[in-house]
Amino acid sequence: TQLLEQSPQFLSIQEGENLTVYCNSSSVFSSLQWYRQEPGEGPVLLVTVVTGGEVKKLKRLTFQFGDARKDSSLHITAAQPGDTGLYLCAGVENTGKLIFGQGTTLQVKP
């Protein structure tokens, strides 16, 4: 089973700051997904990146898939308190099985 290392595990920043969350693996995935989860709820899919080097933007969130399809990053510009939550990356194996990272808890203070 492939593993996904997600970092940092916890991040506490002030409103307006920028941040980057990393998701790394030694193995190749067919695609990679990013989810956001609020306490007491299920994760919600934010984006799927499929092509090596692909960059997708979702308002202030920028997602990038590494050229070798082994890693990904999530960059948030000018973070807001509403961005607070648990961010999870998930690599999709060729079998369709998802492998989740351990998650990054983001706290944005007003």
Next chain:
Amino acid sequence: SQTIHQWPATLVQPVGSPLSLECTVEGTSNPNLYWYRQAAGRGLQLLFYSVGIGQISSEVPQNLSASRPQDRQFILSSKKLLLSDSGFYLCAWGTSWGKLLFGSGTQLSVL
């Protein structure tokens, strides 16, 4: 529309008691269904997945079992709960291209 329902939202059970969590989906047929467990603020551990009625695959040995009595129904069970079974349980439906639609989760506390 496509929806997934999971209940109950919270559950407090004594050690040694049985467990039954239910998940149903609407708006699709023959879905791939999954049960995950999540420790607080952490990633998801896949427990079981099912590609069809009566077809269950277990990812890790444990005190739990799963069943799929109907196409759009997935049940997580235990005959005797352990303290270590406490956690946040999530049912998910695999839509196209491996994307998961999650239920709202069940917070299980075993005391």
